[in-house]
Amino acid sequence: MSGSAFDLPDTTVTFILLVPLAGAGLALINTGLGRSRSAAQLMMASLCVVSIAALAYFVCGFAFQGMPDQPAHWLTVGGKPWSWLADGHLFLHHVALDGSPASLAALLGMASAGLAALIPLGAGADRWRLGACSISTIVLAGWTYPLFAHWTWGGGWLAQLGSNYGLGHGFLDSGGASTIQAMGGLTALAIAWILGPRRGKYTRDRMPSAIPGHNAVFVLFGCVLALAGWWGLNSSGAILFNGAQPGVVARVAINTILSAASAALAAALVTHMRFGKPDASLTANGWIGGLAASSGACAFIEPFQAALIGAIAGILVTLAVEWVELRMSVDDPGGSISAHAIGGLWGVLSVGIFAGLPAPGRTGETAAPHPGQWLAQLVGIATLIGFVLPLTYGVNWLLNLTYPQRVSPEGERQGMDLHELGAGAYPDFITHSDEFTER
Amino acid sequence: MKILGFVLLVSGWAIVLTAVALLTEDTPRAAFVLAGIGVEVVGLMLLIRAHPVRRGEHE
Numbered sequence: 237m238s239g240s241a242f243d244l245p246d247t248t249v250t251f252i253l254l255v256p257l258a259g260a261g262l263a264l265i266n267t268g269l270g271r272s273r274s275a276a277q278l279m280m281a282s283l284c285v286v287s288i289a290a291l292a293y294f295v296c297g298f299a300f301q302g303m304p305d306q307p308a309h310w311l312t313v314g315g316k317p318w319s320w321l322a323d324g325h326l327f328l329h330h331v332a333l334d335g336s337p338a339s340l341a342a343l344l345g346m347a348s349a350g351l352a353a354l355i356p357l358g359a360g361a362d363r364w365r366l367g368a369c370s371i372s373t374i375v376l377a378g379w380t381y382p383l384f385a386h387w388t389w390g391g392g393w394l395a396q397l398g399s400n401y402g403l404g405h406g407f408l409d410s411g412g413a414s415t416i417q418a419m420g421g422l423t424a425l426a427i428a429w430i431l432g433p434r435r436g437k438y439t440r441d442r443m444p445s446a447i448p449g450h451n452a453v454f455v456l457f458g459c460v461l462a463l464a465g466w467w468g469l470n471s472s473g474a475i476l477f478n479g480a481q482p483g484v485v486a487r488v489a490i491n492t493i494l495s496a497a498s499a500a501l502a503a504a505l506v507t508h509m510r511f512g513k514p515d516a517s518l519t520a521n522g523w524i525g526g527l528a529a530s531s532g533a534c535a536f537i538e539p540f541q542a543a544l545i546g547a548i549a550g551i552l553v554t555l556a557v558e559w560v561e562l563r564m565s566v567d568d569p570g571g572s573i574s575a576h577a578i579g580g581l582w583g584v585l586s587v588g589i590f591a592g593l594p595a596p597g598r599t600g601e602t603a604a605p606h607p608g609q610w611l612a613q614l615v616g617i618a619t620l621i622g623f624v625l626p627l628t629y630g631v632n633w634l635l636n637l638t639y640p641q642r643v644s645p646e647g648e649r650q651g652m653d654l655h656e657l658g659a660g661a662y663p664d665f666i667t668h669s670d671e672f673t674e675r
Numbered sequence: 676m677k678i679l680g681f682v683l684l685v686s687g688w689a690i691v692l693t694a695v696a697l698l699t700e701d702t703p704r705a706a707f708v709l710a711g712i713g714v715e716v717v718g719l720m721l722l723i724r725a726h727p728v729r730r731g732e733h734e
Contacts, residue, residue, distance in 0.1 A: 314696045401695055429726045442727075564723050608701070614708055615691055621715045622688025626681045 247482055248340055251472040255347040258465020259286055261458040262354045265524065266570040268454030269517055270361035273651025275450065276661035277366065281357055284370050286350035289377035293349045298331070298342045299324035300382035304391030306338070316400040318393040322386050337476060344472050345385065348416050349377035351469070355420025358570020359428040360641075363648055366656050368641035375631050376423060384624060385415045389477040394619065397612045404609030407616040408591065410478055410488070411470035413532035413583030418620050421528075421577025424568065426629035431642045433567030435649070444561050447569070452516045459500075459523045466492050466527045474535035484535055491534040492527065495546030499526020499579075502550030518554050521571035525553030525579030532583030536591035545586045549579050581617055588613035677725035683718030687711045 263282035267275050302308060302322025309321045325331075333339045353373040360369065387394040388409050398406030409415060438444055449455060470488045474480040480488075503522025507515035529549035530542060537545070556574035560566045566573065588610030635641065647655035654660055694707030 316696070397695065403695075429722075565727060611705055611708055614712060615695055618688055618691040618708070618712050618715060621719065622684045622686075622691070622711075626684050629681070 246335070247485075248472055248475050249335070249343075251468040251475070251485070252340060252344045252347065254468025255344065255351065255465050255472070256286075258462050258469055259347070259351050259354050261460070261462030261465055262351065262358070262524075264454045264458030264461065265520060266354070266358040266361055266572075268451040268458065269358065269449035269520075269570045271447065271651070272450035272662055273653055273660060274362045275653065276659065277652035277656050278357060278361055279661070280657060281364070281366050281369050282354055284366065285353040285357065285373040288370050288373045289350035289353045290346045292374050292378035293342075293346045293382070294328060296326055296378050297349055297382040298328060298345055299326050300379065301341075301345055301385045302390040303338050303341055304395070306391070308386070308391065317396070318400075319391055319396065320387070320393060321383065322390050340472070341389070341476055344476060345382070348385075348412055348469070349381045351412075351465075352381050352416045352420040352423070353377055355417070355572045355576045356424040356427045358572035359424035359566075359568045360431055361569040362434050362652060363431055363643050364427065365641060365643050368635065368639055371635055371639060372423075372427070372632055372641070375635075376419075376628070380423070380624065380628055380631070381415065381419060384419055384619075387619070388415050388616070389473075394612075394616055397615060398608075402608055403612035403615070404588075404607075405612075407612045408478070408536065408587050408609070409473075409532055409584060409616070410535040410587075411466070411473035411531035413528060413530075413580045414616055414620060416469075417528035417531060417576045417580030418584065418617075419580075419624060421573055421575070421580055422620060422625045423628045423632075424570075424572035425566070425577060426625065426632050427641070428566045428568050428573065429629065430632055430636050433565070434569070435645065437567045438565065442565060444565075444567075449517055449569070455517060455520045459520050462524060462527060463493060463496060466496070466530065470531055470534045473531070478535055480535050487539075488534045490539050491537060491542035492530045494539050494542040495530035495534070495549065496523050496526040498543040498546030499523055499529070499550030499553070502547040503554045506551055506554045517571070518557060521557055521575045522550035522553050524571075524575040525549045525582075528576050528579030529583035529586060531580070532585075533587040533591050536587060541590045545583070545590065549582050552578050552582055581620065584613050584617055584620075585610075676721055680718045680721035680725055683721060684715050687714030687716075687718060690714060 267278045270278050300322055302324045307323040308319040309323055311318045331338050353376050386392045394407035397403040467489050470492050471485045474484055474488050500519050500523040504514040504519045507518045526546035526549045529545050553574045556578045557571050560568055560573050690711030691708050694704050698704040
């Protein structure tokens with residue numbers, strides 16, 4: 237495939253090269269919200285999963301994801317063709333690495349798969365073994381992510397809902413609210429369920445104990461870093477997968493920061509109203525939730541709609557953090573389930589509610605908003621919950637049978653740094669032991 | 676209960692797919708899609724109840 241047919245500007249590459257900053261931001265946030273005695277292991281795990289995701293995606297991920305109009309495996313359902321898996325070549329064979337759309341999509345996919353794989357690390361912090369998260373990443377980046385990305389971005393059956401069944405433009409996801417955020421967030425839920433909570437997190441009567449993050453500066457700096465990555469993610473996704481012209485980048489960037497800002501302020505306001513003071517970690521989770529939500533519709537909405545989507549995301553994420561911890565008894569130190577799964581799913585739904593415009597500058601078959609768009613988005617959400625969650629849970633459950641994912645009690649007491657790496661991130665610190673005191 | 680929860684998740688998704696593939700009228704299709712998502716929500720609730728804090732992890 238040649239780049240000349242699409243006239244993609246070199247700036248698209250620049251946007252893609254920003255995406256790893258989102259990963260750096262998430263790694264800092266996850267580390268800052270974890271315990272100090274697991275900080276080095278968590279940063280090491282972040283580097284490992286990004287590396288493994290890139291390799292797995294290179295080996296088979298892009299072959300399974302593909303691009304629209306490329307060979308694919310089809311099913312015929314009721315006389316309609318459903319593309320369910322790309323029929324590409326392993327190791328990026330036959331992909332012209334010359335700036336063609338396929339090569340740019342492969343580059344973005346490598347970074348995006350790593351980003352999706354970083355999200356569960358926040359839920360498994362302080363107890364997820366390095367080897368286990370590495371193996372889990374192989375499955376995520378080599379199979380689960382590419383499969384859903386094909387359905388969404390590779391011309392798969394979700395993208396075909398418009399042409400096959402008249403549901404709007406088909407399932408739309410501008411920057412990865414479903415493929416990256418909800419995918420990573422639901423995987424985080426599966427991992428948190430399989431691992432169980434950290435020792436000392438819940439009392440005998442199932443009341444959660446506060447285990448505060450060890451470095452709020454990491455967390456809040458990570459938020460700023462993530463913004464730059466999201467600008468790249470949303471902009472390159474809109475151009476590559478939604479046919480938007482490069483000029484749409486200004487709108488996408490404005491919508492992205494408005495969504496994040498509204499979400500953070502909403503979270504700060506909610507926590508201030510509930511607890512008397514704004515909570516730094518929940519505000520950070522709100523910011524990330526706003527970014528995740530922005531990824532769904534950022535190319536299709538007006539700025540005031542982005543602010544509204546972000547504000548709702550901030551409130552939802554703040555409430556979800558408490559609900560996950562109190563009602564579900566799920567220990568999610570990084571807030572990954574709330575910020576990425578809830579934020580991402582809300583972002584997907586927001587396309588159906590707010591997207592009254594085709595992507596600005598979009599050419600071809602774009603038309604007036606269709607009432608079936610919200611139904612297409614609901615089908616995507618149902619697929620994430622009804623297919624992706626059981627799949628990722630099942631795979632990680634099987635992995636847990638053969639290679640236990642949770643560190644031993646002694647390792648958890650000692651700290652992941654010393655137990656798995658032999659050295660801590662902060663050798664001058666004194667390790668506290670009060671979390672293990674029976675309550 | 677955990678298995679039943681996952682069965683309901685997948686069943687809800689199957690209802691959604693079936694509604695999209697077989698129904699042509701907007702209203703029944705939307706109703707069945709929403710019903711499928713409702714089944715998924717019930718499955719999620721079962722899964723939440725099936726994952727209590729495991730004994731020993733609070734110590």
